[in-house]
Structures are given as structure tokens and as C-alpha cells.
Amino acid sequence: MTRTRFQTFDDPSHAKGPERIEALRAALREIGADGFVVPRADEHQSEYVPANAERLAWLTGFTGSAGTAIVLADRAALFVDGRYTVQAPAQVDTRTITVVPLAETSPEAWLGTHLKAGQSLAYDPWLHTPDGLARLERAATKAGATLRAVETNLVDAVWAGRPRPPAGRIAVHPEALAGEGAADKLARIRAALREGGLDGLVVSDPHNLAWAFNLRGADIAHTPLALGYALIPVEDRAVLALTSPEFDPDLRGALAPLADLLPRTTFPGALAALCAGAARLRLDAATGSAALRSLVEAAGGVADVGPDPITAMKAVKNAAEIAGTRAAHHRDGLAVTRFLAWLDRAGPVTEIEAVEALEDFRAESGNLRDVSFPTISGSGANGAIVHYRVTRATDRRSEAGELFLIDSGAQYADGTTDITRTVAVGTPSDEMRARFTRVLKGHIAIARAVFPEGTTGAQIDALARLSLWEAGLDYDHGTGHGVGAFLSVHEGPQRIAKTGTVALKPGMILSNEPGYYKAGAYGIRIENLVLVEERPIPGGERAMLGFETLTLAPIDRRLVVPDLLGAADAAWLDAYHARVRERLAPDLDGETRAWLEAATSPLAGALA
Incomplete structure (x- = not known):
């Protein structure tokens, strides 16, 4: 019997790109507007969105996790960051849509050039935050144009066969894994709201909703979320308004002491009731939509736009979450090591074969709930596409003398994993080895870093780049992102990046993933997950922090x-490999154990 796989390899279709752009322009003409903004977003600003919210992909063919299209009567542009500057032109019809790197031009600057005085730019207020909308307003005003909110998204209006909203099953996340009961979490949240002089919180981020109420769902791929909203008043009962109608008795029983459980369609009314008496409600700046702000203000409330306090609470993992994460990484390390041994023995394989083999090894544990994101499996030049996603059209077989980059992760009930390994197929070139070594030096620099409390990710990001900079090289993505506990593989607010302004705290989990990409040739990335921990230094004058490496697999x-x-650095690598052997070898079959012994043999002797 063939099991259901978590990842598909359908080809992104841009053959209908011009036809769909023209359909959107016809809809614009019907309402008398001159342009429309299409962000890659749902009403929660999620990275992974349900099928019915994949408007940008349907319209343009671009399947990346971030991007914005602007369609005017005479031109259209797709704005992407550095991860997608290679992928986007390959997926869209560039005769119809101009791909614009964000590093060169922002959507607002582009509008300033192409939007004309007297024109109107339409937008869906559910898909823009108040801050994002303010930037559009400034750009339109500068051009002498106006913004126009629409009640029905214009892409939805022309999208024949648009999928239905998700209705996945929702389950209670056991307190043994969560480490804290939902009632205690709600008490902490309310205390934070009182301290901020707030009357309540609108929870618009499904990740925060899942964490606060100890829920996990199945409304989108790869992240166990139940889509919807929550209202947490300081004094009254909370309200949960969920998209899925599947409320089983166990769920109702668990939530009955905590919140009223309502259908998503009743949410505006519940929000209006909470706003009575000019209540001051916190609206999350990162995920709360402009439409939510309008609902609050129309009902007489005050929308206090700022950070959702749940985000910072969720980022610091408790003892149970850390223990679960370590267990998940042990399980995942066994699967990845078995895969790497298989890959080494198999010789040249296709990218899809690699994806399916790795998923099979993970599934054999019996604990795999999903992959944590679509596996990036890139051989040769495809490895240079930072967020490459293999399809049946792009699938290629690896060849001797190439590099194979595979970036993957898993969702287990006790933790979320994310790991990248770059391996040689046959004999690598001297250039490949030199640049891999520089990336590895950057990875080790982060792993070995010791830093004072209050240090941000931006302050240590350069450590990962120094060796590359010495050779005139760099990479165009952050060095690390936060990771959830059986939640999102990309979790804020913590990150190691030039824009990482949040102080790192013990209990935070991040990735450590410097890279290098030679367009048209190969890509290199080495990624482990790390846990921020206290790192006392005898005789030191300040409280210091460091990283525990969680991921277990050979480099x-x-x-x-x-x-x-x-x-x-060789000593660090040898010590890491010794720990990988110690932890994994007892649970591997004899053939894989022998492969692991060879793959993790000491390197330091080569320096003698």
C-alpha cells in the first residue's frame, strides 16, 4: 500500500499568466480603478497559506513564500527579495510581468514612478497591515493618486475554480508537551495587557492562537495551525472564532473553561461587542490587518497597534518544549543520517528521488506528522536557487563533480526540525571545497559564539560572513530564523540577520545557516538548529549566553x-561529529553505523 506523501511536485503554471492578468485588468475597469496590489498573504500574514489564499501564485505563476505584485492598466511588476531573484523570472511570463528585486526598488518607489495623478489603486484591506497600508498611502499621495479598499478581492472575483476555505481537524496539544496549561498562559497574557494599560487583545496570528490555547490544527500544509482569531479581554472570557467547523467534543470540553467557541463568520460581531465603551485593544502590528483596525474603530474601540505579547512568550521555550525538541532532533538525526548514507551509496539520483527517500526515512519512525516546509532538493545549478522547489519539469539527476544541497525539516508532535546539508557527488572542485570551508567557518563561528545578555541577532550575524567577506563573497539571506515547538519552522521575533533587532534570550531556538551560491553552478548551505542557553564564564563580569547545537547529522x-x-574550527567539527556518533550510532543498523563512523572520523589529524 502506498502511503500519502506530504509533498507534491506539480509544475507551477505560468502559461495562463497573460490571460489572468488581463482578467484582473477587466475587473479593474469594471470598478473604475487603475491598479490592484496582490501581496503573497492571507488575512493573517502567514508564510504558508491555504490553497484558497494562493492568489499571487495563481495570478503570476510565482510560488515563493514572499512577494508582491502590482498590476496597472499598462504594466505589471512582481517584487521579490534576494531568495527569489533567480526563481521568479523562471516561473513568471516576463513578457507580461517585470520581476523587480526589492534590493533595487521597493513597491512604493515603483508606484511613485508609474502611478499617475488622479488614478486610484485598489487593495484588499484584509491582506495589508496598518503599517503596510500607510506606506502605500504615502506612495499614492506622493503620486497624486488615491487608494481604494475593495470588499471583494479582485483576484477572487476572476479566479474560476478557486479552492474552498480549509476545514481541518483541530486537536488539543497535550500539556505534557506544551509544558504549561492554557489557563496559566492566558493569565500571563492578561497580566501583560494590564501592564500595558490595555483592555484586551485581538489575536490575529494563528501561531499565537495555537500556543495560547494549546491547540494544533490542519488548515494549511506543513504547519499545524487552526486558522481563525481570538479575543482575549482582560476581565471577561476569551472568544475563539475559528475557520474550521470541526469542533469535536474533546475540543469543546478542553476549551469550555477558557473561551467561547464560535464560527469564524461571527467574529466581527464579537469584536464589536468587546469594543463597547471605547475599549483599548492591542492589534498585532505584524499580522493584524487594516480591516481589523477598521472594525475596531467602527465599533467605537481604540486600535492600539503594536506587538502581540504572545509572540515574545512563545519564543522562549520551556523545559518540556526543549526536552521535546531534543527528542525530535534525535529522531530526525537518525532519519537524516540514514538518508545521507543512502545518498552516498546510491550515486547519482534525481532531486525528487532524494525528497521521497528522505521523507520515507522520516516516516519510518512512526512519528512524522508532516514535513515542516517543502524540501529544497537542488543538484548542480539548482542548488544555487536559495528557495528552489523541485517540480517534475525541473527535476534533474545529479552528476559527478557536482554538489547536492538538501534543506528539509519535519514536524513531530514534540518538536519541529530544519536541517541543510550540502554533499559532494563524486570529486568536488577545489573552488567548491574552498567555498564550502568558508561557509563552514561561518557556521562554526555562530555555534561557538559567546555573547552578553541583550545581544541581538544583528550583532552576531557578521560572524557567519567574515570568512566569506575575506574572499569577496557573501549571501543574500539572513543567517538564522526562529523555530517553533511543533509550530512554524520560521518563527519570530528572534533572528540572526542584519535586521535582527530582538535580543536573544535563553530558551529561544534559531537556525544557523550561512551559505554561498554561485548562479548557474552550485549552492552551499550548512544548517543546524541551536538553542540559546546561559553560558557562565568563571571570572567574567557579565552574564553571558551561547548556543547549544540541537541538530545531529554529519557534515x-x-x-x-x-x-x-x-x-x-577543526576541533569543533570533530567534537560535534563525536557527539553525533555517540548519540546516533546505538540506534542505527550496522551498515549505516559503519558509514557514520567513517563520515565522522576526526579531521584534526589532517592538520598535524
Whole structure:
């Protein structure tokens, strides 16, 4: 019997791109507007969205997780960040849509050039935050144009066969894994609201909703979320308004002491009732839509736009979440190591074969709930596409002398994983080895970092880039993102990046993933997940922090130039590999154990 896989390899279709753009322009003419903004977003600003919210992909063919299209009567543009500057032009019809790198031009600057005085730019207020809308308003005003909110999204109006909203099953996340009961979480949230002089909180982020009420759902792929909203008043009972109508008795029983459970369609009325008496409600700046702000204000409330306090609480994992994450990484390390041994023995394989093999190894544990994102499986030049997603049209077989980059993750009930390994197929070139070693040096620099309390991700991001900078090289993505506990593989607010302004705290989990990408040739990325921990230093004057590496899987020693790596970094690699062997070898079959022994043999001797 063939099991259901979590990942598909359908080809993104841009053959109908011009036809769909023209259909959207016809809808614009019907309402008398001159342009429409199509962000890659749902009403919660989620990274992964349900099928019915994949408006940008349907309209343009671009399947990346971030981007914005603007369609005017005479031109259309797609704005993407550095992860997608190679992918986007390959997926869209560039005769119809101009791909614009965000590093060169922002949507607002582009509008300033192309939007004309007297024109109107339409938008869906559910898909823009108040801050995002303010930027559009400034751009339109500068051009002498106006913004126009629409009640029905214009893409939805022309999208024949648009999927129905999700209706996945919702389950209670056990307190043994959550580490804290929902009632205690709600008490902490209310205390934070009182301290801020607020009367309540509108929870618009489904991740925060899941964490606060200890719920997990199945409304979108790869992240166990139940879509919907929550209202948490300081004094009264909370309200949960969920998209899915599947409220089983166990769920109702668990939530009965905490909240009223309502259908999503009743949410505006519940919000209006909470706003009575000019209540001051916190609206999350990151995920709360402009439409929510309008609902609050129309009902007489005050929309206090700022950070949802749940976000910071969720980022710091408790003892149970950390223990579950460690268990998930042990399980995942066994699967990834078995996969790497298989890949080494199999010789040249296709990208899809690699994805399916890795998923099979993870599924054999019996604990796999889903992959945590679509696996990035790139051989040769495809590895240089940072967020490459293999399809049946792009699938290629690896060849000798190439690199194979595979970035993948898993969702288990006790934790979320994310790991990237770059491996040699046959004999790598000297350039590949040198650049891999520089990436590895950056990875180790982060892993070994010790820093004072209050340090932000931006302050340590450069450590991962120094060795690359010395060779005139760099990469155009952040070095690390936050990771949830059986939640999103990309979780804020913590990150290691030039824009990482949040102080790192013990209990936060992040990725450590520097890279290098040579367009048209190969890509390199080395990723482990790390846990921020206290790191006391005898005789030190300040409280210090460091990282515990959670991920357990070998790093390809064949790609390391020992002299370039240096003795201290080689010692770190040997110690890491020794821990991988110690933890994983007892649970591996004999053939894989022998492969692991060879793959993790000491490197330091090569420096003698």
C-alpha cells in the first residue's frame, strides 16, 4: 500500500499568466480603478497559506513564500527579495510581468514612478497591515493618486475554480508537551495587557492562537495551525472564532473553561461587542490587518497597534518544549543520517528521488506528522536557487563533480526540525571545497559564539560572513530564523540577520545557516538548529549566553579544506561529529553505523 506523501511536485503554471492578468485588468475597469496590489498573504500574514489564499501564485505563476505584485492598466511588476531573484523570472511570463528585486526598488518607489495623478489603486484591506497600508498611502499621495479598499478581492472575483476555505481537524496539544496549561498562559497574557494599560487583545496570528490555547490544527500544509482569531479581554472570557467547523467534543470540553467557541463568520460581531465603551485593544502590528483596525474603530474601540505579547512568550521555550525538541532532533538525526548514507551509496539520483527517500526515512519512525516546509532538493545549478522547489519539469539527476544541497525539516508532535546539508557527488572542485570551508567557518563561528545578555541577532550575524567577506563573497539571506515547538519552522521575533533587532534570550531556538551560491553552478548551505542557553564564564563580569547545537547529522568532511578551516574550527567539527556518533550510532543498523563512523572520523589529524 502506498502511503500519502506530504509533498507534491506539480509544475507551477505560468502559461495562463497573460490571460489572468488581463482578467484582473477587466475587473479593474469594471470598478473604475487603475491598479490592484496582490501581496503573497492571507488575512493573517502567514508564510504558508491555504490553497484558497494562493492568489499571487495563481495570478503570476510565482510560488515563493514572499512577494508582491502590482498590476496597472499598462504594466505589471512582481517584487521579490534576494531568495527569489533567480526563481521568479523562471516561473513568471516576463513578457507580461517585470520581476523587480526589492534590493533595487521597493513597491512604493515603483508606484511613485508609474502611478499617475488622479488614478486610484485598489487593495484588499484584509491582506495589508496598518503599517503596510500607510506606506502605500504615502506612495499614492506622493503620486497624486488615491487608494481604494475593495470588499471583494479582485483576484477572487476572476479566479474560476478557486479552492474552498480549509476545514481541518483541530486537536488539543497535550500539556505534557506544551509544558504549561492554557489557563496559566492566558493569565500571563492578561497580566501583560494590564501592564500595558490595555483592555484586551485581538489575536490575529494563528501561531499565537495555537500556543495560547494549546491547540494544533490542519488548515494549511506543513504547519499545524487552526486558522481563525481570538479575543482575549482582560476581565471577561476569551472568544475563539475559528475557520474550521470541526469542533469535536474533546475540543469543546478542553476549551469550555477558557473561551467561547464560535464560527469564524461571527467574529466581527464579537469584536464589536468587546469594543463597547471605547475599549483599548492591542492589534498585532505584524499580522493584524487594516480591516481589523477598521472594525475596531467602527465599533467605537481604540486600535492600539503594536506587538502581540504572545509572540515574545512563545519564543522562549520551556523545559518540556526543549526536552521535546531534543527528542525530535534525535529522531530526525537518525532519519537524516540514514538518508545521507543512502545518498552516498546510491550515486547519482534525481532531486525528487532524494525528497521521497528522505521523507520515507522520516516516516519510518512512526512519528512524522508532516514535513515542516517543502524540501529544497537542488543538484548542480539548482542548488544555487536559495528557495528552489523541485517540480517534475525541473527535476534533474545529479552528476559527478557536482554538489547536492538538501534543506528539509519535519514536524513531530514534540518538536519541529530544519536541517541543510550540502554533499559532494563524486570529486568536488577545489573552488567548491574552498567555498564550502568558508561557509563552514561561518557556521562554526555562530555555534561557538559567546555573547552578553541583550545581544541581538544583528550583532552576531557578521560572524557567519567574515570568512566569506575575506574572499569577496557573501549571501543574500539572513543567517538564522526562529523555530517553533511543533509550530512554524520560521518563527519570530528572534533572528540572526542584519535586521535582527530582538535580543536573544535563553530558551529561544534559531537556525544557523550561512551559505554561498554561485548562479548557474552550485549552492552551499550548512544548517543546524541551536538553542540559546546561559553560558557562565568563571571570572567574567557579565552574564553571558551561547548556543547549544540541537541538530545531529554529519557534515561532509570531503568538502573541507583542513588548512583553511584551521585547528580551532577543526576541533569543533570533530567534537560535534563525536557527539553525533555517540548519540546516533546505538540506534542505527550496522551498515549505516559503519558509514557514520567513517563520515565522522576526526579531521584534526589532517592538520598535524
